[in-house]
Amino acid sequence: MSPNDGTVAAIGEFALIQAVTEGRRQPASTLLGPGDDAAVVAAPDGRVVATTDVLVQGVHFRLDWSSPEQVGRKAVAVNLSDVAAMGAKPTTVLVGFACPPDLPATVVTELMNGMWAEAGRAGIGVSGGDMVSADQLVISVTALGDLEDREPVTRSGARPGDVLAVSGRLGWAAAGLAVLRRGFRSPVGVVNAQRCPEPPYEAGPRAALAGATAMIDISDGLLADLGHIASASGVGLDVQTTDLEVSTRLREVGTALGADPLRWVLTGGEDHALAATFPPFGDLPEGWRRIGTVTMPDSGITVDGKEYGHEGGWEHWR
Amino acid sequence: MSPNDGTVAAIGEFALIQAVTEGRRQPASTLLGPGDDAAVVAAPDGRVVATTDVLVQGVHFRLDWSSPEQVGRKAVAVNLSDVAAMGAKPTTVLVGFACPPDLPATVVTELMNGMWAEAGRAGIGVSGGDMVSADQLVISVTALGDLEDREPVTRSGARPGDVLAVSGRLGWAAAGLAVLRRGFRSPVGVVNAQRCPEPPYEAGPRAALAGATAMIDISDGLLADLGHIASASGVGLDVQTTDLEVSTRLREVGTALGADPLRWVLTGGEDHALAATFPPFGDLPEGWRRIGTVTMPDSGITVDGKEYGHEGGWEHWR
Numbered sequence: 001m002s003p004n005d006g007t008v009a010a011i012g013e014f015a016l017i018q019a020v021t022e023g024r025r026q027p028a029s030t031l032l033g034p035g036d037d038a039a040v041v042a043a044p045d046g047r048v049v050a051t052t053d054v055l056v057q058g059v060h061f062r063l064d065w066s067s068p069e070q071v072g073r074k075a076v077a078v079n080l081s082d083v084a085a086m087g088a089k090p091t092t093v094l095v096g097f098a099c100p101p102d103l104p105a106t107v108v109t110e111l112m113n114g115m116w117a118e119a120g121r122a123g124i125g126v127s128g129g130d131m132v133s134a135d136q137l138v139i140s141v142t143a144l145g146d147l148e149d150r151e152p153v154t155r156s157g158a159r160p161g162d163v164l165a166v167s168g169r170l171g172w173a174a175a176g177l178a179v180l181r182r183g184f185r186s187p188v189g190v191v192n193a194q195r196c197p198e199p200p201y202e203a204g205p206r207a208a209l210a211g212a213t214a215m216i217d218i219s220d221g222l223l224a225d226l227g228h229i230a231s232a233s234g235v236g237l238d239v240q241t242t243d244l245e246v247s248t249r250l251r252e253v254g255t256a257l258g259a260d261p262l263r264w265v266l267t268g269g270e271d272h273a274l275a276a277t278f279p280p281f282g283d284l285p286e287g288w289r290r291i292g293t294v295t296m297p298d299s300g301i302t303v304d305g306k307e308y309g310h311e312g313g314w315e316h317w318r
Numbered sequence: 319m320s321p322n323d324g325t326v327a328a329i330g331e332f333a334l335i336q337a338v339t340e341g342r343r344q345p346a347s348t349l350l351g352p353g354d355d356a357a358v359v360a361a362p363d364g365r366v367v368a369t370t371d372v373l374v375q376g377v378h379f380r381l382d383w384s385s386p387e388q389v390g391r392k393a394v395a396v397n398l399s400d401v402a403a404m405g406a407k408p409t410t411v412l413v414g415f416a417c418p419p420d421l422p423a424t425v426v427t428e429l430m431n432g433m434w435a436e437a438g439r440a441g442i443g444v445s446g447g448d449m450v451s452a453d454q455l456v457i458s459v460t461a462l463g464d465l466e467d468r469e470p471v472t473r474s475g476a477r478p479g480d481v482l483a484v485s486g487r488l489g490w491a492a493a494g495l496a497v498l499r500r501g502f503r504s505p506v507g508v509v510n511a512q513r514c515p516e517p518p519y520e521a522g523p524r525a526a527l528a529g530a531t532a533m534i535d536i537s538d539g540l541l542a543d544l545g546h547i548a549s550a551s552g553v554g555l556d557v558q559t560t561d562l563e564v565s566t567r568l569r570e571v572g573t574a575l576g577a578d579p580l581r582w583v584l585t586g587g588e589d590h591a592l593a594a595t596f597p598p599f600g601d602l603p604e605g606w607r608r609i610g611t612v613t614m615p616d617s618g619i620t621v622d623g624k625e626y627g628h629e630g631g632w633e634h635w636r
Contacts, residue, residue, distance in 0.1 A: 040368075048361040050412055052412040152354075
C-alpha cells in the first residue's frame, strides 16, 4: 500500500516508537527504559512476579465502543490485576503491539497514553515493548511485580472454614456489555466499567499482609474464577447472596433491560475485582468485604448452599 | 463456527493450556510456574532484564516455509537474544498466544514444543502465558534475565578506538530467505537459518565479563543495527570486509542465485548474532571475532572506510 499521511505506515516504526516513548517520566524502579535491547527493572525482593495477557480487537475490545485511551488502560489494568492477585506490587509493564499499516498513528499514541495513565495509577511506567505489522490490532502486555518479602498468595491455600471475600466491583462490566450490545451508550457508569476496569491494585498486597490463604483476579466471572480456587485448593466455596452488594445502579439497568442483575454479579467477567480467602478469625483488611465461606472439598461452587443454575465464565474459541 | 475435531475450538482454551503445560520440567529459577494468576521467577541480582518481541504469521514466519516447532523456537530465540545482548543470562519466558479457532491444536502443541526446546537451549522454561482468539496467528514472547551482579551492557558505551566484534552467524538467514523466495528448500543450512536463528546466548554474558563497552542483538541487519550503537554512543563504526567471514556456503548460494553474499552479511536480518565493542587492548572473549573499529562521531557507518551503497535493515509498515 502507499503510505497515507497520519497512518502508522506513513510515520514508520522507529518514528512512532520515538513518539510514544519520548518525554515519559519513568519511575525510579525503571533502571533502564525503552531504547535498548531490553529494559532493566528493579526487583528488590530477589523474585519477580510476571504475567502476560493479550487483547485482540473485536474479541476483547471494540474501537466503536471504547476510545483508544480506554483500550490502552484496559490492556494494562487486566495485567496489573494479575500481579495484585499474587499479593505483589506492580513494578513495570512491557507492551507488544501489532497493528495494520493503515491504522491512524493517533490511535497508537492515544492507546499508549491510556497505558501510561493506568500504569501511573499503580505508580509505574511502560519500560519497553515491540511494534509490528499485522492484519488486526493485537495488544500483548506483560506486567512485572515485586513481592516485598511476602510469600506469593496462590490459588491453592484456601481451607474449609476460611472466609471468602472480594475487593472491587462485580457485575458492572457485564451490565455495561449488555447496554452496549443493545446499542445504548448509557448509563455511563456501567458502560465505562465495561470499557475499562478499575481493579483495586492495593487490595492485593493488603490481603497478603492480612494473611490471605488464596487469591484470584476475577476476569471470567465470580463463580467461574472461584472454581479455580476450589480446584487448586481442593475445597468448595459458598457465596451468600445476602452478603453480595447489588448496587442500585445495577438493579436499574437490570430492570431497564429485563435482565437479572444478580446474574451479572455472579457470572459477569471483566471487572477484575479480587477474590480471596482469609482465616476465619480476624478482621478483613480495608477495602475487602465478606461474601461467603470456604466449604468442604466435595461441595463445589454453591450460591446460598445450592448449585447455581446458569452457565458462567468465558472460554476462548468456544 | 461449529467446532471440528482437533481444532483449538474443539479442544477449548483450558484443556489446551493444560495440554501444553502439563509434564514440563521447570528449572529451579521458576519458583511458581503456569496455573496461577502470575508466575514467580528468581531474580537473584535484585534487577530484572525484560524484553518483548511479537511475531506475526505472514510477516515474521510462514507455516508453509517453517514447521510450527521452528516457529516456536524462533519466537523464543529472538527474545533470549535481546536478553543476551544486555549481558544477562535468561531466566524465563512468558508466551502471549493469539490464533484462529480453526487452527489445528497440534500446531499449538508443536509450537509450544519448539518454545520449550529453545528455552531448554538456554537452560530455562516457559513460566506463563495467555491464549486467546484472533483472526491471525500472533505470538508475543516476553523474556526475563538476570545480570548476575554485572552492569547491563547498553548501546551507548562505545568509544572511538574500541574494537568492533561479532559473535554468531551473519547473512545466513537472508540467504535462506532468498532461497525460499525462489521456491527452493535447499541448501538446508541457510534455509534452516532463516526458519530459526541460533543466537549465541552465552556470548552475551561473556562479552559483559570481558568489559564490552556496547552491545546489540543483530535483528535487522549488521549495518542497520550498528547504526543504533552509533547514535546511542555518539560514535561512528567502520566494518572491515577483510575481517568478515563470508562462508563457502554463502558464496555458493550467492553464485547459484546471482546475488552478492557480502550484501547478505552486511544487511541481512534475522540471524540474531551479537555485535559488541571492546576496549582496544586485550583479547576478545571466546566465540567473538573482530570485524572493525569504532570511529569518530561524524564518520557514520562505513564499510572499509566508505559509505555502503545499499539500503539495509527492516522497518515495520514500510
